[in-house]
Amino acid sequence: MKLNIALLAGDGIGPEVIDQAVKVSNAVAQKFNHEIVWTSALTGACAIDAVGEPYPDATHDICMAADAVLFGAIGHPRYDNDPKATVRPEQGLLKMRKKLGLFANVRPTFTFPSLIDNSPLKRERIEGTDLIILRELTGGIYFGERGRKDDGNTAFDTCTYTREEVQRLAKLGFEMAMTRSKRLCCVDKANVLETSRLWRETVQDMEKDFPEVTVSYEFVDAVAMRLVQWPNSYDVLITENLFGDILTDEASVISGSMGLMPSASIGVHTSLFEPIHGSYPQAAGKDIANPLATVLSAAMMFEDAFGLKEEAELIRAVVNKSLAEGIVTEDLSGKNKAYKTSEVGDWLAKNI
Amino acid sequence: MKLNIALLAGDGIGPEVIDQAVKVSNAVAQKFNHEIVWTSALTGACAIDAVGEPYPDATHDICMAADAVLFGAIGHPRYDNDPKATVRPEQGLLKMRKKLGLFANVRPTFTFPSLIDNSPLKRERIEGTDLIILRELTGGIYFGERGRKDDGNTAFDTCTYTREEVQRLAKLGFEMAMTRSKRLCCVDKANVLETSRLWRETVQDMEKDFPEVTVSYEFVDAVAMRLVQWPNSYDVLITENLFGDILTDEASVISGSMGLMPSASIGVHTSLFEPIHGSYPQAAGKDIANPLATVLSAAMMFEDAFGLKEEAELIRAVVNKSLAEGIVTEDLSGKNKAYKTSEVGDWLAKNI
Ligand SMILES: CC(C)[C@H](C(=O)O)[C@@H](O)C(=O)O
Ligand SMILES: CC(C)[C@H](C(=O)O)[C@@H](O)C(=O)O
Numbered sequence: 107m108k109l110n111i112a113l114l115a116g117d118g119i120g121p122e123v124i125d126q127a128v129k130v131s132n133a134v135a136q137k138f139n140h141e142i143v144w145t146s147a148l149t150g151a152c153a154i155d156a157v158g159e160p161y162p163d164a165t166h167d168i169c170m171a172a173d174a175v176l177f178g179a180i181g182h183p184r185y186d187n188d189p190k191a192t193v194r195p196e197q198g199l200l201k202m203r204k205k206l207g208l209f210a211n212v213r214p215t216f217t218f219p220s221l222i223d224n225s226p227l228k229r230e231r232i233e234g235t236d237l238i239i240l241r242e243l244t245g246g247i248y249f250g251e252r253g254r255k256d257d258g259n260t261a262f263d264t265c266t267y268t269r270e271e272v273q274r275l276a277k278l279g280f281e282m283a284m285t286r287s288k289r290l291c292c293v294d295k296a297n298v299l300e301t302s303r304l305w306r307e308t309v310q311d312m313e314k315d316f317p318e319v320t321v322s323y324e325f326v327d328a329v330a331m332r333l334v335q336w337p338n339s340y341d342v343l344i345t346e347n348l349f350g351d352i353l354t355d356e357a358s359v360i361s362g363s364m365g366l367m368p369s370a371s372i373g374v375h376t377s378l379f380e381p382i383h384g385s386y387p388q389a390a391g392k393d394i395a396n397p398l399a400t401v402l403s404a405a406m407m408f409e410d411a412f413g414l415k416e417e418a419e420l421i422r423a424v425v426n427k428s429l430a431e432g433i434v435t436e437d438l439s440g441k442n443k444a445y446k447t448s449e450v451g452d453w454l455a456k457n458i
Numbered sequence: 459m460k461l462n463i464a465l466l467a468g469d470g471i472g473p474e475v476i477d478q479a480v481k482v483s484n485a486v487a488q489k490f491n492h493e494i495v496w497t498s499a500l501t502g503a504c505a506i507d508a509v510g511e512p513y514p515d516a517t518h519d520i521c522m523a524a525d526a527v528l529f530g531a532i533g534h535p536r537y538d539n540d541p542k543a544t545v546r547p548e549q550g551l552l553k554m555r556k557k558l559g560l561f562a563n564v565r566p567t568f569t570f571p572s573l574i575d576n577s578p579l580k581r582e583r584i585e586g587t588d589l590i591i592l593r594e595l596t597g598g599i600y601f602g603e604r605g606r607k608d609d610g611n612t613a614f615d616t617c618t619y620t621r622e623e624v625q626r627l628a629k630l631g632f633e634m635a636m637t638r639s640k641r642l643c644c645v646d647k648a649n650v651l652e653t654s655r656l657w658r659e660t661v662q663d664m665e666k667d668f669p670e671v672t673v674s675y676e677f678v679d680a681v682a683m684r685l686v687q688w689p690n691s692y693d694v695l696i697t698e699n700l701f702g703d704i705l706t707d708e709a710s711v712i713s714g715s716m717g718l719m720p721s722a723s724i725g726v727h728t729s730l731f732e733p734i735h736g737s738y739p740q741a742a743g744k745d746i747a748n749p750l751a752t753v754l755s756a757a758m759m760f761e762d763a764f765g766l767k768e769e770a771e772l773i774r775a776v777v778n779k780s781l782a783e784g785i786v787t788e789d790l791s792g793k794n795k796a797y798k799t800s801e802v803g804d805w806l807a808k809n810i
Binding site for chain 2: 250254298299300301327
């Protein structure tokens, strides 16, 4: 099979972790007789520096022409803490999501038995956790009208949702629940927000089409609590963009394996796969960042974008092996030897 | 001193826990020679049932005439999961906040050494945690314009903030930080939202007036993570209404003492004190609910509304004593004897 993959390494540690995912993917391709064509493109702060734009049209064209996008991380401290900056790396991310129609962000949270003691939670709270948050990614307050009034002294943002936007996201959630434990939790703030009432009412209407799925409705504040208290009580959660931003990040730290969590963004055009961690600028160039989240994102890509399940399973098995044998970067090595980012990548590729 | 206190017991376990706070407050008043005049008023589902309105004008008049409001909890399952209900208990809460001008919700999160093992977090993560979240309570998306368009198929909510709203909340935050560790964290989503940029820019402008306070700016998603990872790294946090709703609830479960956390809402008119837990309808009428959060809210009331610090300290000391001696309700009793709500209240009052 020929796999056309757009490679958006981004900023900070992005290029380093992406390199390892490329090595591993190439090894898999060789083993299974696939041909991968990688096409690199600029995004984030490095794109602003090069062409003044965080998601240039040239990059978009490359993504549209590809079968999948593998993404590193973006963001640079130079653009933080400056509320008046006019071009920001994040704008590129939002523009990319919108233009690629990536309306669903799929964020699994699961545990690795060998890493459970890294969790801030007690073992008995986190053990067995295996949940997926489906975050709506191209609507809500991220993309509504915003601005200033009264000489800049009043600011506003607008959150908008249409029934169709809720339906297409919720449909994915119901379908995903059907392949798992058949439990779906719709997270909203329907006791206050009109958009949440539209969410709740739309999902309620869809229940009849998925009679086997047990649906619960919980307020976002309650979920923020229960994710810390009983994360293993959840299966699939669906929610709007801003709640999803907060809850997926909260969920990411409870497993103790934040550096290992992959994600997928899917929608109308090319799907995108990326580690959930940030660009971690302090570590950039030091060859110390953990590449496993990016490698596992590549596994998601093989499975979800190309239907190559065996290839994906092999990558996951090799990652598990590296953890079991302690071939890990300094964030996971504890008192044992810490391997470099590139060494971990080489080891994984060799063991494919 | 004469203390005029409006008593809003509310729904579910509200009346039971309020009863204990009244007993304890009366015991304190007797000891210190204060006269308390309690005036009860309806709010929540019980007010809807009685007069069709969750925050009746009569209740508002009583609150306005009082020196402080002691509040139980509101909410009833009858009104949940019905996105089309037109009168909801929560509306009473929002109306009350707005009409009393309660623009700041003060939510401390601290630990009780004897309860630390109840926390879902590991001891070393939670030990020493002592933070306060100051949540803006009368602005933002809770009170902006909302509605439907396109035959009900599009919904919108509007988040609005003015510079003055941010300033008055931030001022409280700076002042509170000055009485503590002098660290203030402004929580926003300034990489996306215009209202957040107004928040950040306003707080940045105020830094010069509080040169001793070290201010940090963090995105809400990052804070949702760090609250679970390193809660003891925070001192005072300030944030807008919706972020505050989510983060205060998240923070409430990390201490392992959720049933013990008090809160205050302060602003233009009478201040209000309430436990942070909900109306817990399943436990209503069973005399099993933990009254300590309400008792500790009464302590906050003595200190913050009346400047009676010694009285407040005495209440806290007696609460600590009850925990140390195991005079606790079933949520905390473990394998030992569980006391009834009313028994705990009686014991506390007697030991004042
Ligand atoms: C960088 C930021 C705009 C972005 C978001 O809020 O969506 C990030 O936090 C994420 O979750 O991908
Ligand atoms: C009941 C609800 C409207 C309320 C809120 O969101 O403010 C509650 O969650 C709270 O935090 O007091």
